[in-house]
Amino acid sequence: MRGLNCRAKRTAVRSVISSANPCIVCLSKTKLNSVSSLLVLETLGAPSADFFFLPATGTRGGILLAWRCDRISLANPIIGTFHVSATVSLGASTTPWWITSVYGPQGMDEKLAFMAELHDLRDMITGRWLLGGDFNVITSCADKNNGNLNPRTMNRFRRFIADHALRDIYLHSRRYTWSNEQSNPTLVRNDRVLCTPSWATINPHHMLRCLATAVSDHCPLVVNCASRNLGKRRFHFERLWPKLDGFLTTVDEAWNSIPPDPDPFRRINSRLKITARRLQSWGRARRATSPFSFKLCAKSSTASTWRKIHV
Template identity: 40%
Template structure:
């Protein structure tokens, strides 16, 4: 447990089904390490249940917490402006207690304001696919769905969900994986979060590792925006950059250099024509606010009135343009304009980036998770396929063979077009 927490560089740890009736600082230090100097614990009943939430006080602050029958709730503060509530749950296995468990979560949500995240073993399923057998309580599954809808909770996108093989049914079944649900305002405040399942070597459950702020460093690439052709000056920029280069003998090289020049020209044109939309909106809103304050003490001049109207039109246009860009980046084509907010498209786009990220590589029995380890493993693999560069001890003196030369200039000319009707 301690090595798992150290490798994950975790600052907050939630342990479910601890089976400990008494939890003190000595137990926390032996399980998690000396840096976890604060904790809240729900004692177990005999050898069943038990929840522990421990944190590093130098990273997170907990101004308030509460302990209920099936959950532990802590109010987390990570720096300035990053404050949210975390509830760690361990749901009952008895169906008669599950309604009480859901009512307890409803009361917790009513007591806490702001972003809320709830994680743990709910012992409830949302769909029949989450059950390993055919004994499905449809009534309880419907209650859990209604609870998620009423609380406006959404399950976080889980990366690295693990499967095992069942010998009885001869088909893959899902391992026991705890779940992480969060409200929309929590997702908006943590657009770069990453949720992944770790190894189940220490338990029959797969531990969950949540990183609230993950940055994916990628080299910037050229992205053509679908709204560019509708802006004035777009066709002139494309025509000017396309015809700015002399033709090349090789048609493929000619096409490559023209596309490259056009991409650079469009990038410069976009910075000059569109620019930073957020900065323009902030500047326009600030000027409108100044005009509104001036209207309280004096009437605006004709020039100021005209500028205020133009700024309002500018804000509406920039807001529409910003939403169009977010919709295009999310690659959602099944929604019509006006059916979702800009925040929805941004969250969807961040989830797509997390799915495209490579988190581990495996070669034989070895497995790499760090960036340096994955680069080394990929390099060794392709070196084994392509071979490594070695210093040759002998070379060929081709001039001594007196071979006849071949004129390859004709190969650079483009192929003639076929006649009509021929193949």
């Protein structure tokens, strides 16, 4: 956050948080030596919020882990040098899982201590685990837009992920999460969310995305675990259909089945919809009644890709 000791900054942060309406909020680099309930209220805008926090060292670091008490419960805090962790309970009938908010250091020696602390933390806790924040370290060359890389640090981070069988949750709609905001910017994916396979199993609809903000040089990350309505399946025209018997008849009957309409735009829209539906039904029926089905794979003479032709 680059500091929450300014009321204008807390107001700006609250507007971003309100747009996502989360149950749990993890803020790093608060630059606060102490956190009060009033400050959390100004930042989250939720009177029913509770929190754990890691004090900043002077004007560096600081983590705030807050949650809505009316929706969720956090307990058993573990506060380290670079993280704040707690158990999350959704109700009496559910098994608690662990959440960790991190803020990775920039110095090389501190990065080693950071990785060691995360290893020790995992040895202390068991079960489902979700951890995220500003790790200040990347996993591959693709996480940075220039060649200024540290292979040893990347290898250590990848080894930590592999040793504890963690999943790097896919980030939708954005490749990088931090910018130095220069005319020729350095772009890095310093921020990410990791989880254990068991956590992903109990949250099968989880999705990680970014929010837009002018408050920080980092992009806020949102993990949404609610089920989503994927909507209707899009119409897909098969290239093979015009070569099959019955295609033209199906199109002709569907196109002319719409009653007259004086509005030409509404008329063409209705004809396209009914034709698409009839073709989908005709295609399914043809596949179901076909005496055989096979795939013919032919390698193109001008490309190394393969074409699949369904008959």
